[in-house]
Amino acid sequence: MKDLAEAALNAAQVKGAGYADVRLDEHVQQDIIVKNGQLAAVSDDASEGFGVRVLVDGAWGFAGSARLNKNEIEEVVDRAIRIARASARVRSTPVDLGPPVTSRGHYRTPLERDPFSVPLTEKVELLLRADAAMGAVKGVGIREGSMEFLRQRKVFASTEGAFIEQELYESGAGIEATATSPDEVQNRSYPNSFGRHQGSGGYEYITAMQLDRHGGRIAEEAVALLTAPQCPSGVKTLILDASQTALQIHESCGHPTELDRVFGMEAAYAGTSFMTPEKLNHLQYGSPQVTITADALTPTGLGTFGWDDEGVPAQQSFLIKEGLFVGYLTSRETASVLGQQSNGTMRADGWNRIPLIRMTNVNLQPGNSSLNEMIADTKDGVYMETNRSWSIDDKRLNFQFGTQLAYEIVNGKRGRLLKNATYAGITPEFWNSCDAVAGRSEWKVWGLANCGKGQPPQTAHVAHGAAPARFQHVKVGILK
């Protein structure tokens, strides 16, 4: 690997690159799906290759190939250089990467049990037990459970002298029960939606979920939702469970603080951001209860690593401090525009993609309330749990979310189960209406393995530490 990396960097320099980096990447993934009591799918996917990123005349070029040999490296470097020269013909401002990055080292995800050493039968049996628990509930039409395990070995080297080796592991699982009636499809999932809950770590992460203990509960909830009353429309107090709070952070704080979006680099696809540079250190983004960090050091987070894909060390930085907007997620190129240094958020989803600014673990810091206290202190509200649908505008202001489950809250007590719950708002108004965040004991790191961005499209695995949180004067019940 080291030889190939050096060959690529040498070739790039000889051919005229002012800067070059190379990433060699080997990726293994196992997926298991159990559906309606049957093992429906097991797959084992492997991918390896390398990508070379070069700066020529202040413009970027990138090429990648699955063929890991020296001849191909020469061709790929030629291709990257030629592409960079073509970029330079239609360049706006020369790229400035700021100070050199010379990181060297090795990182491995801490884990107790290598998920690839766990017998397939053990994994399948756990999913089948959870499936049986769901199947024992009358009225459940579709049951599904899945697991996913990833191992990525990657090498990063640059012409500035960086050389990094990382071995990253992820483990994820989830179960879902679906019940239908002539007019309804209601589903409940555990621990999260989007198919599974995922984190950096080993099989211990799966064991801790106790999937089989939750199958019966979610199945009963899915069936009960079919006949539950519709979530009423109105402006109410809203309490979100930790997983929905995590998605709210993702969409309305994580994405708009990506500095490449702010500079228009995603304008034609993912969009831009309302959090423009003149608002930095001035915008009261949220209430004093709201402090949000980007922290690539959070244990079990999907955004936890040793260095990003530009060789910048993993670190923690503040995005929102007691409600005030104080920082961005940055890369070397974008940070230098603001006279800053990268806070290490550049990641590619494979050898064949360039790194982009991606959320690491964007965490809402725990407060000092609790879910029970929030409910007890609410006269007229709705509690919502587990995401069902999500949509937000291209500047990350106007959002609408739906959740799988909701309960009305009347005079401090949890009331009726409600179906098809939705809420909508405008980002700063919403976060400024946050008057309580639950404490550390209810705070958890939620992995999202489906964050899309970039052209060609990339899917990042990111995470959000979150606890239940309460918001005032929120429009709920968009579906009447």
Added chain:
Amino acid sequence: MKSMEASRLTEEGEVKRFVDKLLHESPAQQTEVMVTEWDNALTRFANNGIHQNVAERDVSVRVRVVKGGKTGVASINQMNEKAAADVLKRAIAIADLQPEGEVVPMPGPAKSQSVGAWSDATAAATPEERADFVATICTKAKRAGLNAFGAFSTGAEQFAIANSLGVYHHHRSTDATINSVVMGEAGSGYADRGAIDVRDLNKDEIADEVIDKAQRNQNAQPIEPGVYEVVLEEYAVAEMLEFMSYTGFSALAVEEDRSFMKLGERITGDKITVWDDGLDLSGLPAPFDFEGVPKQRVDLIKKGVAAGVVYDMQTATKEGRQSTGHGLPAPNTEGPFAINLFMQPGSVPKPELIAGIKRGIWVTRFWYVRIVHPKLSIITGMTRDGTFLIENGRITRPVKDLRFTQSMLEALDGTLAVGKTTKLQIGEFIGASRVPAVRLKAFTFTS
């Protein structure tokens, strides 16, 4: 210089030899091999300049084995003897280690129709050609005092699928797509195009469209949310159709009681006819599916009546019928997928769709559409890059983007007119749709 950039796909004969050898060496009762190889490049621009510019060459070899009532699937991204042995070994190991499960049957041999989806010009497109194309949009935008953003991609791909029952199909294709957002101080426009042959993309035409839209969409003012008559441009119609396909047009969705399709019943207005046809050269054709079944045309909605859904091997076998050639790669628990969608055009020229609208909204495109209620076909999303107020049959001013929460079937039930021309919209991940613009009686904007 040009020859170096010509797409470097493996010769078909070599692919076939690789596949045959793998099938021959498999000890399983049934084996399927799928090879996808691609060479893609994409030039991305922002603020009137290229800021990202990439190329990749990759291959996927996917093997499915069935052994003693057990199925194993493995993939690798190398096409050589060592890789073949490795991927086969891993697929067999998975099958051996698991309890018996449901086996999705493999199809037997059937002739597939050859469709021409290849362009040498696209396969050989150079970074300089992409840069020149992009430069036209950026220069024109700059001259107009605007900023251009977007991406221009060219790609070549080959796909082969074979199984131990005698199936072998091979198809190669190219595609070229350009999308652009142009922004001014107070508003933006959008345009995109897709084609098999890059020479069919006219850089001046797309530049003029997106710049014109951006210029007309400056200083938009808010408008009260509510129910409005609308004209949806083809960009928005295609997105809506793709969501209908995702939630409703699959036999599995019907079987699992998740679909809005009530076969034989009227579900939209009678001006709506939708079908899937993987062989139509005006779409993005592919002659067979990811299980090796030749594609059939399937009528989905005929004059407003739910006419049919698409099948793969699993759903077809369960119902005792033939697959329509809409299977996805194994292992697949999502069911079949219609990815070559067409909506029948009407008789009204697109500019005349607004004739007679007293007060309505013109929507260029949707953004961040998500399903809110699958069975009622309710989606939510935002309008983006050109939302205009229509008053007394003409566009009077731009309005701020709006959020909609709307049942797709109810919206199409109120179809008042369908545009005379259609546009090809290439999907972000898979497939394409060819659709007209439509005029709908009622569309609900919620904020």
